[in-house]
Amino acid sequence: MDWLTIALLLFFGLVFLAAEVIFIPGTTVVGLVGFGLLAAGIWFGYRDLGSSTGHILLVGSLLITGALVYWGLRPQNLNRVALTQVNHTKVQDVRHPDVLPGTLGRTLSALRPAGTVLFQDDRREVTTRGEFVPAGSAVRVLGIEHNRIVVELVA
Template identity: 65%
Template sequence: MPWLTIGLLLLFGLLFIAVEVIFIPGTTIVGFVGFALLAVGVWMGYRDFGNEVGHYALLTVAVLASLIVYVGLRPKNLDKVALNTVNNATVRDVRRADVAPGTVGRTLSALRPAGTALFGDERREVVTRGEFVASGSDVRVLSIEQNRIVVATA
């Protein structure tokens, strides 16, 4: 019966290592448990069956664990869990606004004191200096202050 216990320890140890490397990389706890099961299984092989069986168990475990790590860490397998694309998108920064002071536009929403205005074909979030501006009114850009486009009625 000790051979069944040793075999199950080695089998579950290899399964835990495979789960750690292939299916849920980065958890480390599963890998440590798998390594501990392998170590106990090899140790029991030496203890219960002597050096010859212990050496075979150690060699088999080393080869199979190395194969699992090799298969799990191949670039083809890592592509499934790694980020491969680069995001080259940009954010429109109003500090480098393409709406110059003096530009005239039309409000798309009421400005109370913030809202949306249309300058050419471009929609922009704008603010007033505190006054209410009705929707559809013409507005003129007064300035760009920090990250806000300040407008007034034209």
Template identity: 45%
Template sequence: MLLDWITVMLLIAIGLVLIVVELIFVPGTTFVGIIGFILTAVGIWLGYSSLGNTVGHVILGSSVLVGVVSVFYSFRSNAWSRFALKDQINSRVNDEYKHELFEGETGLTISALRPAGTAVFRERQHEVHTSGEFVDANTQVRIIKIEQNRIIVEEIS
């Protein structure tokens, strides 16, 4: 009898923990949530079959209550906010060089531009784009347009 109680309580507790882990850490329907639901259901079913209907109803009601309270409390109290990523990337490509280059300047491609790649202007590397054409590496290019932080180049023929 005591072993039945321990088995039922362990199955339900592990199942509820896995369901909360599924909701908080691994969003979506995944293996963890399915296993948690199965363990909880098996624990409740064992409670009904080995301990009787009255005790089974009590186990079912308290399992639902504990599950709802734990999920509500974990979302409401921001207990999981320390696990969330809070860093932001505020930088942009070529942001530090935006006023150094001008239209008409020439440079040399380091990588192939397909249609984006890297070129050297004034001994500094910059991310550059073409208007859609491909340009091989080690090719002379000229800046035809600078849009905000985007450098548009063309091959010098």
């Protein structure tokens, strides 16, 4: 192989490795192709251009690859592709209800048999056991069944 083919193998191997590390980290396929092209270029360099040129190609490729990895893994480059925000929200666990049985509330909509009730400052979707309750009525929580708050009309 002539020196131009070996130079192109090394160049495209470094381009693929740079793309893997800097632009599209985590794809692995692009990096493996780049590594394969680099290995082929170095091997052909040893075979066709001699061991001294092969050593130069090997050391040069290692230095450039090391610099690419160092530059690509700097924190300011990783922040572009990494999740840096922490989510501190929580999910209401149905095993620990925030509306306890016996809590009183006022209906915001008619319950036919489901609707909206205001418990202090919290709006909740509730259901009855089949009866209709007009809007603005006082209701009491009977319990929570299958993730539904069951209420009854307060007489």
